[in-house]
Amino acid sequence: MNPSAEALRATFGDAIGRVAVARGETTVVVRATRFLDVMRWLKDTPGQIYNYLVDVTAVEYRDRERPLEVVYHLRSLARHANLRIKVEFDPRGDLAIDSVTPLWAGANWLEREVYDMFGVVFAGHPDLRRILMWETYAEGHPLRKDFPLRGRFSRSEQVRQALNANPEAHYSLEELSIAETYGEVPADVRDRLRRGERGLVGGSE
């Protein structure tokens, strides 16, 4: 077992849930309330120094009774030690967790992907937008188990939306404001942009 697991329990007590060791990998379950403190402690405490964030992802099980897990893989480059941290959520409830982007800049896109694919909201993230799917994607979060493999909309609806894509819609409001061209786009397009409706022309259901 990774000794960090014992140290975590000694420091954070009840905030540390079960600790599992399998195939040489140590997994520690942490309560969401103290999560950011735990991560900061792991990163900065001498003797721990998990300075490298390997990965952030989430797991939802086929068994609906099992919690949805947000999974962090940490590594200490100096000590050659790996640690897996998990935070568990009821998949039917709110999925909200503190962002670790202030600690590791590399978490930025990883957390955006977890938000995009699972709908987990990271509080304190500087730029929580969809990343792989487009920003106006309306079908939900594709890696959730209740999301069908072929998508929620019918194939014809998906084709219809793709063909109706609005060419002016390819810049976000933020980007248009850079160029000060926002004032130059036609009023009706500007209206649609303001409503956040960017993938469609001629109104949608």
Place this chain on the structure above:
Amino acid sequence: MSGGRPRSVELELATPGVDARGRPVRVPLSAATLPEEPDLGGEHLLVNIGPQHPATHGVLRLVVELDGETVIRVIPHIGYLHSGFEKLGEYRHYNQIIPLTDRTDYLSPMANNVCLAMAVEQLMGITITPRCTVLRVIACEMSRIISHLVWLGTTSIDLGAFTPFLWAFQERERIYNLQEQWTGARLTTSLTRVGGMLADIPAGFVEGLREFTRTFPKTLAEIDRVLTRNAVWAGRTQGIGVMTSDEAINYSLSGPMLRASGVAWDLRRDQPYLDYETYDFEVPVGEHGDVFDRYLVRLEECHQSNRILAQALDRLPDGPVNVEDPHVILPPKSRAMSDMEAMIYHFKQVMEGVNAPIGEAYCAIENPKGELGYYFVSDGTAKPVRWRIRPPSFINLAAISKMAEGHLLSDLIAINASVDIVMGEIDR
């Protein structure tokens, strides 16, 4: 914008000489300050690069905010190639996932195949045969060479040198021919199976690869001679896109991107797998963390991969390639058609797949682009609950805004090239 802002422009660019250690003397890294300019109103320009632009190395789209030619902000847009591989993997048996890995980092498909098989073997607790171990090392290092050669060729084109591209692709073609002999495919290799390989190497393969390892360093030396001390190459790459070692770690960079910033971390050496600790090779580390150092690191890695290939060929043991476990390895077709027991195993594996024990496993290897990790979660059935790809170039690309700020637009192209992205893996 107010006038007089220092810009990272190298004012005096002379041909770099050579210092006492034989290393090229660098163009000074400290940015020269341009003379005071009148403020011309400060209107910023929005420039869209891609997704259909040759210099973005795939369907990457960068929206760039410019002040004159200076990049103020880069907003990357990805996802044009999103195929939902991770979702697809949840609906497939473990061996059926292997073809999906061909298509993620399609410049090094064999290394991806190896990582996938290793992850599933870690999950199932399978130990592979000695011959298979060495064959997988050969596959990984062949992949590293072809991937780095594509990087070298395309990056030199981006920066205006056409000849190295031709040399690199000529060498790459030789590896591809060997790969084609072995797997029957150039891209969709699907080389590994859980517990073994698709096939043993064909006759003549060892001789072909030995000939390659003998002559390849000559081409590398030519590329080195043309680029490393080339004033244009140095001027376009030195001091551009600098990441310090702390920043590189904080941004979770991996592979040559991390090592160019001075962090000596290579999974082959620091968390050895496939007996890499028994091979004699060096881990090249840069010191400035700029585009030039990334080039030096990748060039040296080609040399080291070549050395590993030669050692692997020398030690390649005889013996079986696949493990002796009929629950995991398909029986040969001839036996499946004539032997009742073999036929039953064949049927069960094809129709039901192989059940993995309940649990999870994260397996990472040093891919050409960086740390490729596959994270499997199993609920005891033949299909994973979750298959997560830790995509190295996705995470490396996330730092592009940080690297490009304050540089010129043309430097953005060099920086983007230096990341060595492959969109199949970023978008998955």
